[in-house]
Each structure stands twice: as C-alpha cells, then as structure tokens.
Amino acid sequence: MAEKYHINPKLEHYGCMVDLPGRAGELHEAYDLIKSMLMKPDSVIWGALLGDCSFHNNVELAEKIAQLLFQLEPWNAGNYVILSNIYASADLWDRVAKLRKLM
Numbered sequence: 001m002a003e004k005y006h007i008n009p010k011l012e013h014y015g016c017m018v019d020l021p022g023r024a025g026e027l028h029e030a031y032d033l034i035k036s037m038l039m040k041p042d043s044v045i046w047g048a049l050l051g052d053c054s055f056h057n058n059v060e061l062a063e064k065i066a067q068l069l070f071q072l073e074p075w076n077a078g079n080y081v082i083l084s085n086i087y088a089s090a091d092l093w094d095r096v097a098k099l100r101k102l103m
Contacts, residue, residue: 015048018034018048019048022048022052054089062086084099084100
C-alpha cells in the first residue's frame with residue numbers, strides 16, 4: 001500500500017484488514033496480522049476480532065483477545081458480555097458464571 005499508492009497505513013486501514021479475514025473465518029490469519037502491525041493495536045482492532053470469534057465460536061482465541069481487551073478497557077462491560085456469550089454458545093456454563101462474578 002505504501003509503495004504502490006504512497007499511502008502509509010493507519011489504524012483504520014488495519015481495522016478493515018483484520019475484519020475481512022476474521023469474518024471469513026480466518027481468525028488466526030487476522031490475529032497474525034494484528035501481531036505484525038507497525039503500530040500498537042487499540043481496543044477497536046481487538047474488539048473486531050473478538051466479534052469475529054463470537055460469530056465463529058472460537059473460544060480459545062476469544063479468551064486471549066478478551067484478556068487483552070480487559071487490560072485496555074477494564075470499564076467496558078461489553079467485552080465481558082461478548083466473552084460470556086461465547087462461553088454460553090459453547091455450553092461452558094461454569095466459565096459464564098465465573099466471568100459474571102468478575103463483572
């Protein structure tokens with residue numbers, strides 16, 4: 001992008017590029033893209049991938065992402081709710097109860 005179009009990628013560009021493979025179910029590709037970013041990913045980037053994990057029922061990756069989001073935005077109850085819903089979809093009711101106690 002920088003070489004061909006002379007546009008340096010910004011956080012918004014990365015957000016789109018993370019969400020595309022995430023929506024297609026390529027969650028680890030999206031995660032790897034975040035890890036290779038030249039700038040520090042924000043809560044919007046991680047939140048997009050958490051939403052994709054919810055859609056594709058990927059509990060393992062959702063837990064990693066949620067932990068990062070809990071550190072970035074401990075006040076945002078939405079992140080807890082999304083992870084709780086992922087647990088509920090996977091019938092992991094003990095984790096749902098544990099997470100709700102944290103809230």
